[in-house]
Amino acid sequence: MRRNKKERQQELVMTIKENPFITDEELAELFSVSVQTIRLDRLELSIPELRERIKHVAEKRFEDEVRSLPIEEVIGDIIDIELDQSAISILDIKKEHVFKRNRIARGHHLFAQANSLAVAVINDELALTAKSSLQFKRSVHEGERVIAKAKVTRIDNEHDRTFVEVKSYVNNEPVFIGEFEMFRSNKNRGGKEHEAGN
Structure with missing residues (x-):
């Protein structure tokens, strides 16, 4: 059933x-x-475009949470984060x-999204990538949206290391997997070593 303009806008x-x-x-x-x-409807209703909506939500929620780098240096837009546990960006x-020539995304953009998310999830003022292992599962094309999900798998305070796994998806299909070993200054030193929240 086709809606009239008023119904559609509501x-x-x-x-x-x-x-x-x-x-x-x-x-x-x-x-x-x-x-x-849709764009005309949004204009009439004063609803900002997607990028602005994401930016607004992200800035409001995560400006004070991300410690390891300024929020504007994260590649992609963070939509959820729990320090030393998990994070999501798009x-x-x-x-x-x-x-x-082929409209395929350059690999370093997928890496940069995943790597900056692995840095952002660290609850420390200094977090650097010590080592990474990467798998590109399929090509990503112009117009697609990549959702990266980072999970802290282990924190080794004795060696100032945090291990982060990042999986990136397009429409729930895995396109990239990265395992990151992160160095941290460990100003938040707790116990010796623990598995991150399961």
Whole structure:
């Protein structure tokens, strides 16, 4: 059933409220209208574009939480973080991230997203990558959204090391896996060694 403009806009407001990270393309598909119509609706309703919504949520929630680097230095937008436990970021692959000839994302952007998330999740003012092991599972293309999920797997205070696993997905399909061994200054020294929260 096709909604009239008023009904669509009311539902649009509710949908974005429930999921601020939904794209205009996804909304257009959901409401069976063009992307242009969704953009006009957003303008009329004074709803900012996705990037601004993400930025607003991230800055509001994580500005004071991330200790190891300024939030603007994180590659991708952090949407959830629990220091020394887990973190999630999203990166929309755009023209500047891809090779011109085939529109495939350059690998270093996926690495940078994962690596900066591995740094951000560390509850310390100094966190550096000591070692990493990477697997690129499939090519990522322009227009795709990469969701990176970092999980702290082990903290070794004796050797000032934290081990972080980052898995990146496009539509729930794994595209990148990184294992990071992070050096930390350990100003928050606790016990000798422990497994991170399971």
